[in-house]
Amino acid sequence: MTDATPDSASASPAFDPQALPPLREVIARFGLDARKALGQNFLLDLNLTGRIARSAGDLTGVTAIEIGPGPGGLTRALLATGAKQVIAIERDHRFIEALQDVIRAADGRLSIVEADALDVDPVALAPAPRAIVANLPYNVATPLLIGWLGRIEEFVSLTLMFQKEVADRLVAKPGSKAYGRLSVITQWRSDARVLFNLPAKAFTPPPKVASTVVHLTPRANPEPAEWKALEQVTAAAFGQRRKMLRQSLKSLGDAEALLAAAGIEPTARAEEVDVAGFAALARAFRAR
Numbered sequence: 001m002t003d004a005t006p007d008s009a010s011a012s013p014a015f016d017p018q019a020l021p022p023l024r025e026v027i028a029r030f031g032l033d034a035r036k037a038l039g040q041n042f043l044l045d046l047n048l049t050g051r052i053a054r055s056a057g058d059l060t061g062v063t064a065i066e067i068g069p070g071p072g073g074l075t076r077a078l079l080a081t082g083a084k085q086v087i088a089i090e091r092d093h094r095f096i097e098a099l100q101d102v103i104r105a106a107d108g109r110l111s112i113v114e115a116d117a118l119d120v121d122p123v124a125l126a127p128a129p130r131a132i133v134a135n136l137p138y139n140v141a142t143p144l145l146i147g148w149l150g151r152i153e154e155f156v157s158l159t160l161m162f163q164k165e166v167a168d169r170l171v172a173k174p175g176s177k178a179y180g181r182l183s184v185i186t187q188w189r190s191d192a193r194v195l196f197n198l199p200a201k202a203f204t205p206p207p208k209v210a211s212t213v214v215h216l217t218p219r220a221n222p223e224p225a226e227w228k229a230l231e232q233v234t235a236a237a238f239g240q241r242r243k244m245l246r247q248s249l250k251s252l253g254d255a256e257a258l259l260a261a262a263g264i265e266p267t268a269r270a271e272e273v274d275v276a277g278f279a280a281l282a283r284a285f286r287a288r
């Protein structure tokens with residue numbers, strides 16, 4: 001880890017993302033061909049990365065954590081915000097050398113951690129207030145998000161690029177096709193908002209699908225429920241989403257009694273139950 005502690009909270013964020021060599025040049029100089037297995041689809045347009053960084057909201061005094069800086073387009077944009085510090089976690093060793101110019105230009109505000117983000121606890125890594133801003137590697141985007149949601153109150157916000165199809169699931173409402181376990185868990189813990197979409201051609205190389213930036217903030221008063229119980233009831237309910245709950249919840253025990261305790265019609269289907277309903281079901285399951 002390259003240590004970079006700023007002198008004070010008021011360290012000036014004067015940083016010009018355009019003053020460094022163009023990203024295409026960095027990629028060519030260091031031979032950074034994109035690796036599909038690591039979800040490497042880069043954003044080389046600094047106007048776009050600037051838009052993403054600004055969409056995180058006011059980062060003044062905040063430690064911004066970036067997952068997968070790659071060649072550093074979004075990293076540069078984050079340094080141009082009022083963020084007190086940027087800590088970027090990158091798994092691919094090739095980018096560490098390529099980012100040295102950015103580290104120097106950041107004048108003590110950028111640290112790079114070479115690690116698999118799935119193994120890193122961002123709360124232990126970065127002081128509060130902290131926010132995550134990332135163009136996520138799509139192969140690990142959902143497990144990363146679920147890990148962060150479990151302790152989202154530790155973050156000011158999460159501003160994350162997902163495949164559009166995943167973003168649609170995060171914000172889906174009951175009654176829609178995209179509504180499922182991920183929607184319930186996300187909306188239970190956070191207020192999740194779609195900010196904007198980006199076409200595949202915005203990336204180098206272009207992925208097969210469109211992408212969406214989602215902004216998540218901790219939900220002020222989440223419905224009381226235990227994480228594990230909520231996972232169990234949503235897994236059973238959405239595992240057979242077309243069946244009535246009195247049938248699909250049988251694997252959990254006396255389904256009719258659980259539904260009665262939660263105040264849900266036994267003939268309801270998973271996709272009709274809102275987050276409050278699933279939280280009630282999780283409480284009933286825990287209390288059985």
Ligand SMILES: C[S@@+](CC[C@H](N)C(=O)[O-])C[C@H]1O[C@@H](n2cnc3c(N)ncnc32)[C@H](O)[C@@H]1O
Nearest residue numbers: 038041042043068069070091092116117135137
């Ligand atoms: C979609 S690219 C984004 C790159 C850059 N931030 C941009 O916007 O151009 C995903 C980045 O995450 C890195 N990455 C992939 N899996 C990772 C993991 N498990 N932990 C940390 N970084 C990872 C990749 O090497 C790549 O740099």
